[in-house]
Amino acid sequence: MVPDRFLRVALGVALVLLALFVAQPYVTALLFSVEQPRAVTPRGELSPAEASTVSLFERAAPSVVYVFARRAPRAQDLMRDPYGGEQGGQGGERTGTGFVWDAAGHIVTNNHVIQGGSEISVRLSGGEVVPATLVGTAPNYDLAVLRLGRVSAMPPPIAIGSSGDLKVGQFVYAIGNPFGLDHTLTSGVISALQRRLPTQEGRELSGVIQTDAAINPGNSGGPLLDSAGRVIGVNTAIFSPSGASAGIGFAVPVDVVNRVVPDLIRTGRTPTPGIGIIAAQEEAAAQLGIDGVAVVRVLRGSPAAAAGLRGVDPTTGDLGDIIVGVNGKPVHRLTDLTAAIQAAGVGQTLELTILRDNRTRTVQVTTADVGQTRP
Numbered sequence: 001m002v003p004d005r006f007l008r009v010a011l012g013v014a015l016v017l018l019a020l021f022v023a024q025p026y027v028t029a030l031l032f033s034v035e036q037p038r039a040v041t042p043r044g045e046l047s048p049a050e051a052s053t054v055s056l057f058e059r060a061a062p063s064v065v066y067v068f069a070r071r072a073p074r075a076q077d078l079m080r081d082p083y084g085g086e087q088g089g090q091g092g093e094r095t096g097t098g099f100v101w102d103a104a105g106h107i108v109t110n111n112h113v114i115q116g117g118s119e120i121s122v123r124l125s126g127g128e129v130v131p132a133t134l135v136g137t138a139p140n141y142d143l144a145v146l147r148l149g150r151v152s153a154m155p156p157p158i159a160i161g162s163s164g165d166l167k168v169g170q171f172v173y174a175i176g177n178p179f180g181l182d183h184t185l186t187s188g189v190i191s192a193l194q195r196r197l198p199t200q201e202g203r204e205l206s207g208v209i210q211t212d213a214a215i216n217p218g219n220s221g222g223p224l225l226d227s228a229g230r231v232i233g234v235n236t237a238i239f240s241p242s243g244a245s246a247g248i249g250f251a252v253p254v255d256v257v258n259r260v261v262p263d264l265i266r267t268g269r270t271p272t273p274g275i276g277i278i279a280a281q282e283e284a285a286a287q288l289g290i291d292g293v294a295v296v297r298v299l300r301g302s303p304a305a306a307a308g309l310r311g312v313d314p315t316t317g318d319l320g321d322i323i324v325g326v327n328g329k330p331v332h333r334l335t336d337l338t339a340a341i342q343a344a345g346v347g348q349t350l351e352l353t354i355l356r357d358n359r360t361r362t363v364q365v366t367t368a369d370v371g372q373t374r375p
Helices: 002-032 048-063 254-267 282-287 334-344
Strands: 064-070 094-100 106-109 119-123 129-138 143-148 171-176 184-198 204-211 223-225 231-238 249-253 277-279 293-298 322-326 349-356 359-366
Touching: 048 064, 048 171, 048 184, 048 223, 064 106, 094 171, 106 254, 119 143, 129 254, 143 254, 171 231, 184 334, 204 231, 204 334, 231 254, 249 254, 282 293, 293 334, 322 334, 334 349
Parallel strands: none
Antiparallel strands: 064 094, 064 119, 094 106, 106 143, 119 129, 129 143, 171 184, 171 223, 184 204, 204 249, 223 231, 231 249, 277 293, 293 322, 322 349, 349 359
16 A cells, blocks of 8 residues: 555656646746836946047048949949959949048048049938049049038048057057948058058059958048047058958058148149159069169169169069168168158159169169159
8 A cells, every 4th residue: 555655646746747847938937027128237337448439430430421433334343343442333333431631621532432433422421412523633542532512511520640650559440331331430450561552553552551450342442540530541452352351451551641632632633753663572572682672674764764773684684773772771672762752752862872783882863753654
């Protein structure tokens, strides 16, 4: 009798436990379901880093605009734009970003964003679409200046910084319109300085800023900001086999922008100081053990030709002149030379130290405006 009673009790307990197990979700739902909006849990203050970024965006965003350039469709519009602007077959419209330069309504953007555009318009941060006219272009720097038409309220000019004291590792922020998503903020650091970047004009930009802040098609012409919210560069290109951000973006340094844009506003173009040489790629020069700028070719009628500089012998392939100094300062790479030339400006005489036939000599060369000269 005892074993039977024990079995009945054990079976009863098991049935009760099973019933509780089966009923538990229903009981929980009945007792604990919240059928009204939940109370909001206070989050407290933003962290200092978050608050700083929010403040930066709120200050800068009203000065950032969306640029549209419409033109007749062309066959090459079917190709990917290597400079990060959007191209498409829909009426040949190219889009990008720009920012307000001054209270007169001048807008700075990339030249490749508006190049060939017959109708240019700008959408302000508040949504107002305004026609714009082209004031001037500097293809060698991939910069252009537009002027807004009549607006209901002029956006504030953006704060301008300096690129001369930048450090690798600094925080940077990009505001733009990637893939048509206007006023997108991305952040990162300065990955490298003094990069060289080819332009669509067959030349190279020197001293370019490299960043890992996400830059995608549509960001072209937008501002790259430092942690104080000042423009330190104009986002210009990405390096990506896929056409999307791969963490390698490039920006024209703002010191170049601050020198070129006033010229464009005054005259529609900017002089490009130079001496008229084609320099060897730094990688190739390094492989040959060259410390300096190897002259590959001297342009006909250029200051370099007048000074007697020599390029690579096209018959024998022998090296020509190697520029190793300018005005008594060493030249290790092209950026050293171009920085000295740009600092001097047009019409100034420079003393170049060159290595020719393993002998060092000096030559005088006068800089000229090479902006209208094609290589």
